[in-house]
Amino acid sequence: MQNSDRSLGRGLLYRMYQRRLQRGLGPGSVPRHVAMIIDGNRRWAKQLGYDTAAHGHRAGAAKMREFLEWCDDLGIRVVTLYLLSSDNLSNRAPDELADLIEIIAELAEELSHYRDWRVQHVGSDAGLPEPLVAALDAAEHRTADKRGLHVNLAVGYGGRTEITDAMRAIVAAHHAEGRSLEDLAERLTPDLIGEHLYTGGQPDPDLVIRTSGEQRLSDFMLWQSAHSEFYFVEALGPDLRKVDFLRALRDYAKRHRRFGG
Template identity: 70%
Template sequence: MRQAEGRGPLYRLYSSRLRHQISPENVPHHVAMVIDGNRRWARQLGYDSVAHGYRAGAAKIIEFLGWCDELGIKVVTLYLLSNDNLRKRDSAELADLIDIIAGLAGDLADSGDWRVQHAGRAELLPDNLATALRDAEDRTRAHTGLHVNLAVGYGGRHEIVDAVRRIIARHGERGGTLEELAENLTPESIGEHLYTGGQPDPDLVIRTSGEQRLSDFLVWQSAHSEFYFVEALGPDLREVDFLRAIRDYATRDRRFGG
């Protein structure tokens, strides 16, 4: 059963009440999001193409980022297209999704002061998508607002491999020995060479559609993250669902592995 976005006075009252229950000091710095269920949403509504679900999901992403910005969240990472998607999705469906993501990157670059960064392997992507992501990065590089990571052509395990390869390559350029490399290889050095190097790890990972799995998303960075799963399909996500997630996060006792 699809959830409809509330528009009445009771919904607005409840949203306002939730916001007042969230203290600014308890808002996560970095939120990661898997907006899942777009295809299921389109099929439930009887659309002849799941592209309608992807478009609705892209529109929801813009809305979601606005919610994050309003609460003072500084970094958001969005899982949009995995390496597995590139290999396994139907070619026509994948072509639609690629065009939609390229359009989304352009829309984000036009959204005021947000900064866009691609996280993933650009060499795996079609030229038009790689160009759109690079253009969005270039156009927003000097922006100081919400930092938006777009995980496209992304895989968490591949990211770790790429990070280790960068470390090895740079060590080789300096003429270091294998013993020195082994001695200096630390979790911190790997973290610095990830696609999100220099950013704080996500405090909270949210996934829609009721699925409760990571799907190779931020495998390294989410080691100490909190997780929150929402039953609503991606395009049906409401602001109150998001605010509940933040409120729930704020009440947790984060032990960081303890």
């Protein structure tokens, strides 16, 4: 068999396997909210011999739009993409950070014109350059009335900072109402804190996925993921395949969620 024939055969088997995985997902087995830690873009670029990490970040951004399409087509309602942590603002080389900021701004612009998706920035503006903040704000404003897939872009995001900001907002509102410290202690509940997170009003992620084989949260959605299921994929971010995602959903569907039990 010639190489082209073998490639065609492998492609056919791959598509058949992909369809079988997708048919196996029942209507109640698909999570409402999937959170994705896209990791491995720099390693991908280095392995392919590129001279800068920007090639990997661009490939990762393209994969994230494809990933969102998979989610939308399967009926998932909310997706959160971890694109830039608050720690990245200080631990990345200036040239790489500048490229990454430009890529994220372009992605936000692109997603805000795609399908019926609603784009929301979840994170802090602190430390972000003004053009990126403007791009995120514009995407959020442009899609505010859309009712399709809800896409959270976690940019300038840190889980501990998010919880701190929520507590500050609660205390500030309580103080403005002239209430006592004792009253605040009585009113303070997990539900109240959840309402003041960047994702307030949204369901917590049912499934958190991370690419590149790393098995850690990296300060991502610490509060919201308290009862989430986790799935770690060996593939580097740009190499993620739909089959990998469907396997994650199949694994999720088989789990018995105990919610702390």
